[in-house]
Amino acid sequence: xxVYLAGPDVFLPQAEVWAERRKAICARHGxxxxxxxxxxxxxxxxxTDLPEWRVIAxxxxxxxxxxxxxxxxxxxxxxxxxxxxxxxxxxxMHALGRPVFGYATTAVPFTRRTRxxxxxxxxxxxxxxxxxxxADGMLIEQFGLGDNLMLEAAIMDSGGQLIVExxxxxxxxxxxxxxxxxxxxxxxxxxxxxx
Amino acid sequence: xxVYLAGPDVFLPQAEVWAERRKAICARHGxxxxxxxxxxxxxxxxxTDLPEWRVIAxxxxxxxxxxxxxxxxxxxxxxxxxxxxxxxxxxxMHALGRPVFGYATTAVPFTRRTRxxxxxxxxxxxxxxxxxxxADGMLIEQFGLGDNLMLEAAIMDSGGQLIVExxxxxxxxxxxxxxxxxxxxxxxxxxxxxx
Numbered sequence: 001x002x003v004y005l006a007g008p009d010v011f012l013p014q015a016e017v018w019a020e021r022r023k024a025i026c027a028r029h030g031x032x033x034x035x036x037x038x039x040x041x042x043x044x045x046x047x048t049d050l051p052e053w054r055v056i057a058x059x060x061x062x063x064x065x066x067x068x069x070x071x072x073x074x075x076x077x078x079x080x081x082x083x084x085x086x087x088x089x090x091x092x093m094h095a096l097g098r099p100v101f102g103y104a105t106t107a108v109p110f111t112r113r114t115r116x117x118x119x120x121x122x123x124x125x126x127x128x129x130x131x132x133x134x135a136d137g138m139l140i141e142q143f144g145l146g147d148n149l150m151l152e153a154a155i156m157d158s159g160g161q162l163i164v165e166x167x168x169x170x171x172x173x174x175x176x177x178x179x180x181x182x183x184x185x186x187x188x189x190x191x192x193x194x195x
Numbered sequence: 196x197x198v199y200l201a202g203p204d205v206f207l208p209q210a211e212v213w214a215e216r217r218k219a220i221c222a223r224h225g226x227x228x229x230x231x232x233x234x235x236x237x238x239x240x241x242x243t244d245l246p247e248w249r250v251i252a253x254x255x256x257x258x259x260x261x262x263x264x265x266x267x268x269x270x271x272x273x274x275x276x277x278x279x280x281x282x283x284x285x286x287x288m289h290a291l292g293r294p295v296f297g298y299a300t301t302a303v304p305f306t307r308r309t310r311x312x313x314x315x316x317x318x319x320x321x322x323x324x325x326x327x328x329x330a331d332g333m334l335i336e337q338f339g340l341g342d343n344l345m346l347e348a349a350i351m352d353s354g355g356q357l358i359v360e361x362x363x364x365x366x367x368x369x370x371x372x373x374x375x376x377x378x379x380x381x382x383x384x385x386x387x388x389x390x
Contacts, residue, residue, distance in 0.1 A: 008333060011333040011334040011335075011336075012332065012333060012334075013328070013332050013334075051338070052338070053338040053340060053344040053347070053348060054344075054348050054351065054352070056344060056348075057344055057345055057348030057349070057352065058348070058352070060345065061352075077333075078274050078275055078276065078309065078312055078313070078316075078329070079273050079274025079275070079276070079312075080273055080274070081273065081274070081278075081279040082279050083276075083343070084276040084277050084279055084282040084342060084343045084345070084346055085282075085343040085344065085345035085346065087279040087280075087282035087283045087286070088282045088283065088285055088286035088289075088343070088345040088346055088349060089286055089345060090283055090286065091282070091283035091284055091285065091286030091287035091288075091289075091290070092286035092287065092289060092290040092349075093286075093290070094283075094287060094290075095286070095287040095288070095289075095290035095291050096290050114273065117273055117274075118273070121273075133208070134273070136367070136368055137207065137208050137368075138203060138206040138207060138272075138368070139206040139207075139208075140206075141206075143246070143247070143248040145248060147279060148278070148279045148280040148283070149248040149249075149251060149252055149280065150252055150255065150279070150280035150283040150284060151279055151280065151283055152248070153248060153249050153251075153252030153253070154252070154283060154287075156249065157249070157252065157253070157256075172331070173331055173332075173333070
């Protein structure tokens with residue numbers, strides 16, 4: 001079974017090395033990891049003169065269409081939420097009707113992360129009804145989730161799982177133990193579905 | 196033609212009032228606006244005891260499946276990028292093969308927004324090759340786009356358009372002129388496709 005490894009890890013220094021480490025972990029659990037950095041034998045943008053960013057996106061979409069499941073790194077990225085490119089891929093895969101798994105190297109609830117972000121950016125305001133709003137008056141979600149409800153619901157509805165665990169901040173992008181727990185869960189789930 | 200109005204506008208105070216204003220603008224351009232806040236006659240979670248957040252997500256997905264196109268508010272939300280829930284819906288609709296349009300009330304390029312965010316959160320570092328990285332060493336995209344490449348590529352590949360324009364920060368979520376430009380572009384495009 002092949003799984004696409006979505007996440008902002010592609011922005012890490014030596015991203016290819018990290019992709020190989022992740023693939024090795026997948027292999028240990030009987031899965032074939034597919035990285036957004038992988039080349040395709042049949043490049044969807046071949047013969048076109050599309051700019052690099054569109055070539056990358058077409059390749060990622062083709063890779064996602066080619067796999068059995070998606071594992072998304074939803075660790076907060078430049079703000080209280082996950083990377084938007086990864087979120088876009090989660091929605092894409094969910095619409096294809098295949099399982100989406102997610103993980104994050106923080107277990108701090110989304111509501112708390114967002115309140116802290118709002119407090120540091122103009123202030124967070126509590127209303128008498130117990131809701132919180134940021135400095136723009138925008139409501140802060142309070143569903144007890146790990147991130148925006150659409151992300152977590154896409155995972156749950158697809159039959160996947162979200163695994164979160166607190167890893168020290170300095171190892172947030174390099175510790176692969178939470179990723180491995182997610183791979184293990186995905187492998188077990190995919191085996192059960194296949195059986 | 197029916198269009199789903201994705202965006203973090205659902206978090207605004209009196210979100211229903213804003214949804215009605217947006218629908219009125221759609222109507223002016225011959226489109227039927229569908230809000231994430233709309234009820235469905237055939238609620239997908241009816242008869243289940245799913246928690247509220249899953250009911251909302253199932254409803255949004257059903258609404259998205261029911262429309263001809265999606266218009267996404269990609270104005271930066273709590274960080275340099277768009278709202279992740281909206282990004283998830285953009286990917287979802289793109290996978291359904293229908294057009295996705297987007298708009299933002301800032302024309303500041305994504306690269307500059309991200310560099311400014313990084314500078315304010317631990318520092319942005321330039322490498323000799325002209326690339327920039329944040330304090331975690333994560334690369335800052337430099338494709339001259341409005342946001343992460345997956346979002347803008349989803350829009351372009353789907354046959355949609357991205358409209359950006361600088362609106363003063365205090366009116367970022369309430370000025371509807373950029374939304375209206377996007378509705379106008381979507382209406383023209385959908386008419387042309389139908390003809």
